[in-house]
Amino acid sequence: MKKLFAVxxxxxxxxxxxxxxxxxxxxxxxxINKSADQQYFIDLQNAFVAKTEELGGxxxxxxxxxxxxxxxxxxxxxxxxxxxxxxxxxxDQTIGPAIAKAAKDAGVVLIATDDSIVDEAGAPVPFxxxxxxDMGKKVGEAAGKLLxxxxxxxxxxxxxxxxxxxxxxxxxxxxRTDNEKEQIKLVGVTDDQIFSVPxxxxxxxxxxxxxxIITAHPEITNWVVFGCNDEGVLGTLNALxxxxxxxxxxxxxxxxxxxxxxxxxxxxxxxxxxxxFISGLDVGNTAAQVLHDAVVNGVVPPEKSFxxxxxxxxxxxxxxxxxxxxxxxxx
Amino acid sequence: xxxxxxxxFLLNKRSLVILxxxxxxxxxxxxxxxxxxxxxxxxxxxxxxxxxxVGATFVIISGGIDLSVGxxxxxxxxxxxxxxxxxxxxxxxxxxxxxxxxxGLLNGLLITRVGISPFVTTLGMMTLIKGxxxxxxxxxxxxxxxxxxxxxxxxPIFGIPFAAIIFLLFVLAANAFLVKTSIGRGYYAVGGNPExxxxxxxxxxxxxxxxxVFCSFCTAIGGILLTSxxxxxxxxxxGDTGTTVVSxxxxxxxxxxxxxxxxxxxxxxxxILGVLKNMMNLMGIGGYYQTIFxxxxxxxxxxxxxTHFNQHK
Numbered sequence: 212m213k214k215l216f217a218v219x220x221x222x223x224x225x226x227x228x229x230x231x232x233x234x235x236x237x238x239x240x241x242x243i244n245k246s247a248d249q250q251y252f253i254d255l256q257n258a259f260v261a262k263t264e265e266l267g268g269x270x271x272x273x274x275x276x277x278x279x280x281x282x283x284x285x286x287x288x289x290x291x292x293x294x295x296x297x298x299x300x301x302x303d304q305t306i307g308p309a310i311a312k313a314a315k316d317a318g319v320v321l322i323a324t325d326d327s328i329v330d331e332a333g334a335p336v337p338f339x340x341x342x343x344x345d346m347g348k349k350v351g352e353a354a355g356k357l358l359x360x361x362x363x364x365x366x367x368x369x370x371x372x373x374x375x376x377x378x379x380x381x382x383x384x385x386x387r388t389d390n391e392k393e394q395i396k397l398v399g400v401t402d403d404q405i406f407s408v409p410x411x412x413x414x415x416x417x418x419x420x421x422x423x424i425i426t427a428h429p430e431i432t433n434w435v436v437f438g439c440n441d442e443g444v445l446g447t448l449n450a451l452x453x454x455x456x457x458x459x460x461x462x463x464x465x466x467x468x469x470x471x472x473x474x475x476x477x478x479x480x481x482x483x484x485x486x487x488f489i490s491g492l493d494v495g496n497t498a499a500q501v502l503h504d505a506v507v508n509g510v511v512p513p514e515k516s517f518x519x520x521x522x523x524x525x526x527x528x529x530x531x532x533x534x535x536x537x538x539x540x541x542x
Numbered sequence: 543x544x545x546x547x548x549x550x551f552l553l554n555k556r557s558l559v560i561l562x563x564x565x566x567x568x569x570x571x572x573x574x575x576x577x578x579x580x581x582x583x584x585x586x587x588x589x590x591x592x593x594x595x596v597g598a599t600f601v602i603i604s605g606g607i608d609l610s611v612g613x614x615x616x617x618x619x620x621x622x623x624x625x626x627x628x629x630x631x632x633x634x635x636x637x638x639x640x641x642x643x644x645x646g647l648l649n650g651l652l653i654t655r656v657g658i659s660p661f662v663t664t665l666g667m668m669t670l671i672k673g674x675x676x677x678x679x680x681x682x683x684x685x686x687x688x689x690x691x692x693x694x695x696x697x698p699i700f701g702i703p704f705a706a707i708i709f710l711l712f713v714l715a716a717n718a719f720l721v722k723t724s725i726g727r728g729y730y731a732v733g734g735n736p737e738x739x740x741x742x743x744x745x746x747x748x749x750x751x752x753x754x755v756f757c758s759f760c761t762a763i764g765g766i767l768l769t770s771x772x773x774x775x776x777x778x779x780x781g782d783t784g785t786t787v788v789s790x791x792x793x794x795x796x797x798x799x800x801x802x803x804x805x806x807x808x809x810x811x812x813x814i815l816g817v818l819k820n821m822m823n824l825m826g827i828g829g830y831y832q833t834i835f836x837x838x839x840x841x842x843x844x845x846x847x848x849t850h851f852n853q854h855k
């Protein structure tokens with residue numbers, strides 16, 4: 212028994228010593244998700260890995276499971292694994308200073324994806340994602356264009372109401388919905404025609420919040436709906452359907468397109484008239500490129516790198532969305 | 543005969559065998575595991591759950607279960623940071639420890655005085671505490687403002703993180719108490735046969751009450767160190783802590799039936815989980831596969847425990 216223990220201890224010591232002298236070949240990059248059970252983040256990680264390998268690096272995927280403490284631990288594990296660069300969608304923005312310090316102390320390049328974070332000094336960590344204000348502007352413009360084309364504002368028989376579905380506690384969501392409202396006003400909608408629908412970011416929450424607002428305004432015949440994400444618009448469209456509104460009397464413009472495209476793919480009439488397509492694939496690709504440029508080419512990561520977005524509708528979504536996203540529309 | 547005795551040895555020392563196997567695997571399959579920086583990292587990662595697991599060992603040995611530890615960590619986290627911001631760090635720490643002890647007292651009193659089962663009591667407390675944490679924090683996270691507190695958990699003393707040293711001290715002290723004192727040995731009696739213990743003159747209710755108080759005290763200490771590490775008061779942290787802690791205690795050879803177990807065993811159990819998670823991360827094995835592996839390991843351990851228990855009946 213003592214011999215067995217001695218052999219075991221010698222093995223451990225040998226492995227410890229050998230671990231310190233072995234060096235990695237291709238640079239390692241780690242991508243950390245905040246939630247690996249959402250399609251958007253799955254796409255982001257897969258694209259990151261594919262792009263990294265295409266650029267000659269190796270990549271590992273971690274999942275923080277919406278737990279801030281696990282997020283910090285995974286940064287430590289990524290550093291221990293020998294990562295030269297880390298892309299993280301933080302489960303909680305308040306861990307920013309802690310993870311930025313850990314990465315800086317280890318000499319590892321850190322970028323934030325989707326949710327911006329700051330370091331200990333309050334300086335922003337390089338960010339890859341979407342421009343919230345620009346997204347809001349595009350959604351608002353699309354809604355305004357559709358509203359103008361429908362001619363509802365000039366028809367005395369029609370009374371228009373706008374449902375702005377908002378996560379009012381999230382600045383990133385306010386960036387979107389504030390700009391959506393600004394754009395819709397440019398085509399002639401007034402403040403008293405806009406109704407805020409507060410929700411948590413989830414479908415059921417917006418459905419519950421929109422119901423009473425719709426019921427309280429029976430005089431409104433035609434509705435325009437936009438919000439922070441597709442889930443918010445979907446819940447509100449469900450509430451409108453429950454209240455008896457017809458798809459032709461609704462202009463729903465989503466943000467994400469992953470819910471909007473489902474009735475389009477099924478050929479069902481719906482209130483969804485357009486949505487802003489945002490792709491996790493684009494963010495993953497951009498993040499991988501930014502890290503590669505920083506580690507291999509010594510390029511300082513820009514403070515903000517924005518992935519492209521585009522408005523899609525039933526006629527063009529198959530052309531403008533990638534194959535994976537289009538496939539998900541039929542699920 | 544020899545084969546049988548070797549199998550018996552493996553069964554008796556199963557946690558050490560599993561740990562040894564994992565360490566060899568870690569060395570073979572990852573080149574980073576045995577680096578000094580990673581070993582320090584593992585020590586830091588296991589420390590908070592480890593401290594909580596020490597407290598949970600007392601509860602499980604005495605025949606109970608505490609499902610509320612994860613929610614209590616979240617509450618402690620929120621209290622520590624909010625009070626740090628409003629007053630100072632020491633007040634945050636003191637109130638957090640007091641809150642922890644209060645939760646333990648409440649758990650213990652509901653179980654011993656009211657007679658509600660440990661499972662139902664701590665399940666209810668888990669939900670209640672989670673709600674309080676969300677209410678106190680207004681459902682969002684708060685950043686710490688004390689840089690010294692932010693460095694507390696990973697502050698190195700002879701190269702070992704402070705949190706890991708606290709964990710080791712808890713292990714040594716708790717083990718000495720359980721093994722070397724008559725009061726400590728009483729926990730085994732209470733967990734193994736509460737009726738006989740009562741008839742022998744042991745105040746079983748007091749033992750059970752103190753087990754829950756100690757468990758919650760350990761949880762508060764673990765929660766404070768975790769909060770220091772992430773420098774954030776969050777009402778949603780430690781979602782997996784309850785499962786991890788119970789798993790570590792069971793992996794260490796403590797029986798859910800009560801009356802059997804050691805703190806050193808729990809220490810090994812915590813190491814097993816820490817090494818396994820870290821090794822899988824280094825190997826790039828994703829979150830859900832990790833959950834499957836951990837689940838399988840736990841089921842195998844419980845089966846081994848059952849086999850061992852049946853052989854000694």
